[in-house]
Amino acid sequence: MIELKNIEKYYANKGVKSYILRHVSTIIKQGEFVSIMGPSGAGKSTLLNILGMLEEPTYGAYEFMGEDVVSLNERKRIELYRNHIGFVFQAYHLIDEMTVAENIEAPLLYKKVSSAERKSRVADVLDRFNMVAKKDLFPNQLSGGQQQLVGIARALVAQPSIILADEPTGNLQSPQALQIMELFKKLNEEENITIIQVTHSEVNAAYGSRILHLLDGVIKEDIAVPQGV
Amino acid sequence: MFRLNLKIALRNLWKNKGYSTLNIFGLSIGLAGFIMILLFANHERSYDTWNSDAKDIYRISIKWGPGQEEYSSSPAELAPALKEVLPEIVDYGRFYVWDMKQRLVSKDKNENFVDHIMGVDSSWFNLFPYKFIYGDAKTSLLSANQIVLSQKTSELFFGKANPVGQSLLINTKDQYVVSGVYEEPNTPEHMEHDGFVKKSSPGDGWGNGNYYTYLKLKEGTDKEAFVRKLNQTFKKLPIVKEDQGLKEVEMFLTSVPDLYLHASSAQDPTKRGNAKIVTILVLFSSLLLIIACINFTNLSIAQSVKRAKETGVRKVLGAARSNLITYFLTETGIQCVLALLLALTIAEVGMPVLNQLMEVKLSLLSYSNPGQLIIQLSLVMTFVVILAGGYAAFFLSSYEPVKVLKGNFSRGTGSLWMRKTLISVQFIVATVFMVALMIIRQQVTYIKNQDAGFKKDHVLVFKVRKGDNRRNFSQIKERLLKVPGINAVSRVNYYPGVKAMQVIDRDFNGGKVSNLSTITVDFDYFKVMGMPAQRGRVFSDKFATDSNAIVVNESAVKKYGLQKLIGSKWINDRVIIGVVKDHIQKGMETAAEPTAFVVEGRGTNSADHVILKMDGANTQVTLEALKKVWTAVEPFPFQYTWLDQSFAQVYVQYIRLDKLFNIFTYVTLAIAVLGLFALASFSVQERTKEIGVRKVLGAETTDILRLINKSFLVLVVIANLIAIPVAYILSSNWLSGFAYRTSITVWPFVFASIISVLITVLTVSLQTFKTANAKPVDALKYE
Structure with missing residues (x-):
């Protein structure tokens, strides 16, 4: 599903190149649950941003579902966002002025889903996440864990094939974090959704099927997680 | 989508109540000023527009020889002679100068002076087709004892009844029979009239320009070409070959709708507007509106940090840039509509002030041409939405989500420059207004104190009848x-x-x-x-x-x-x-x-x-x-005027201009201060941490005040440097229209600069003081 070839990212400052990513090549298949780990400054978030097409690599090739996306125009990229990619952020990034239901509905609006179907899909998702009672609340009326649940619900409602999550539990306490990870695992296993997350936590990484260790912009280790832990 | 946009926009406005109010209020003031002036300008431009034929009707004015003045009157013999040889002339109508006197009209014991009964050709109503309520226009002026009355005059003597066939006594000796009553048109006209009679002389000879001649031309006749033909044909008339006095005559045409604002002839009995003042007012009220829009843009961009996250999230959810622009414009649109409603209220309430100043009777609610006003206002509102919301929408929608979502987002210097430029523009306009106001005031004082060459106090004038x-x-x-x-x-x-x-x-x-x-x-x-x-x-x-x-x-x-x-x-x-x-x-x-x-x-x-x-x-x-x-x-009833009061009429329009400019200047300054206030507050917020660090390093409150003020004073000084030459050119241009004029001194410029600097320092210091005076620890904890 995803193929990275020789991805490089650097910033040139007064002629000195400071590398964020070097020679990153990897293949991620449909249905994998990949955790990107590494110390601060290793390039984890940059790699995720490149995967999410929020940043462009300085060099290298990136194919998403068989399509070269490095040179993709804005319209095509927006199409990918609408149909294939869901984002989950560390700081949740819900829209403060929208209620829970409206936040979840937003991606469907941009996808131009009909009103009746929007209603039913939002209702489904709310039901699945046990948030029907909270649908008319605003984000600041929810706890952090609940906000992140809404964030994931919003990412899921458009039925993406991949979820990109940047430290999804970074702002959460451990019981809530566990709940989110369980959810990710379930989505991955039951619905075959590809998940790529950046995380600091070994515990979280263990939920996945594969771990990429980054150090100074280079993939040091690429290991499969033994299942059934 | 639109409904949701609307809902979210309203929630956003409600959340930022303070700024929304400032935004809407500032814009509505600018709009109100603009609407009021628009009404006035429409009124000034509406003269004679009731008459759909008016554009093909021209009044002849004459220069009797090279170097002479252009006079609006002409001999009675001219029009018939021209009509005979020029097929373009469909019809003509004349009125007689000696018929333009005030008359004492009486119906039994009911006596009234009537000022404007015109003596005209019986073809007059072919050119000016007033709507007759009673009687028939065609037969109403066939004989010398018929009189046509305006509805107002008719009601003065006969009430609502049909007066046709009744008789009136004029100047206590002449009997007239009322032959018709017409409705006053709904737009003002270049000639005032309370009624019409047949003109009292068939003609006073070629040497006497005692008539005002109007020609009705075939529809679509080209004016320039016709004027050339007119003058050439005139030279070939037999009478011109005989009469030496007519050899060098040159004729000009002014179309009826142009008479009020653009007639250039001397000795004109028509009402005269001042096209220059109308232009100045429209120009300056547009400036006022633009300033208000700039203010709006400034306030919107200043709030953009708060909106940046939202924008970024929407983008990764799949919003295209056009979705976002639509969304932000919707938000601006709502505010503009609210501002318009407020502006209409302000305008309606403020209209009596303008009416009194300009001696008109205008009102929004009973406006004579609502269709035109609605079209104009829709155009203006579209323009305002684009101008006020366009930059903010463009600017906000251009955020790159990756920068915003990482959370360490800070505004690019680009937007700050833009906002600084906009603030400078506001101050340029404000300074120009201030200088203009001071120079207008100086000129008005000069006019008032100008030695008129005679002593006008306690002098009384009245007519010998x-x-x-x-x-x-x-x-x-x-x-x-x-x-x-x-x-x-x-x-x-x-x-x-x-x-x-x-x-x-x-x-x-x-x-x-x-x-x-x-x-x-x-x-x-x-x-x-x-x-x-x-x-x-x-x-x-x-x-x-x-x-x-x-x-x-x-x-x-x-x-x-x-x-x-x-x-x-x-x-x-x-x-x-x-x-x-x-x-x-x-x-x-x-x-x-x-x-x-x-x-x-x-x-x-x-x-x-x-x-x-x-x-x-x-x-x-x-x-x-x-x-x-x-x-x-x-x-007769005794009517008189005081010379000082009637003489004041020659400069009353400049006193009005002075008063209007007063209002303009204060409103502009208020809006500029509003904008400055907002920018200062955001600039302080942005620099809270810097201020904290500086204080820890030993800076005092005054140092901080100086620091923040400096960046704003630079803007105001630049604005003044641009405004001063502009104001100088504008005002010397305006003054050159006066034969009696004051000289431009350096003082208005100095005062305007000092005032703008003072206002800036006061506003910025007020905003900065709290932050500058706070304990640095709070500022540093802020992140």
């Missing part, structure tokens, strides 16, 4: 002088402030004396007016020969080289007995014209106004006594 009373005036004068409090009595036709004038051309000693303004007076005129002789003496009834003498003003001496002729015979065999100082006759725009004064006699016009000087003590008692004496002489 019977010719006999003019001829036997010396007895009446004796009786008037006996009234205690009256110091001097005389008569005059064109007293200062009257725009009409008799202008004559005479041959003298083989040369030509042309364009000599001639005022007919009676003895003691110069005593009443306090105009002493500069050389020689003025008229006195002690010299029998004075009724055949002439007094000239300094301009006449200069123009015709009369230095050596004082005391000897000049035109019409009149002896120049003295020279008086120039006086202001028509207004401050025109320099004193060469003028001669003659005593009423044979061959002069009639001095048909009594003008008298009171001593100013017990004015009311004197006035009562005068009224008693005069109504014994002429048994």
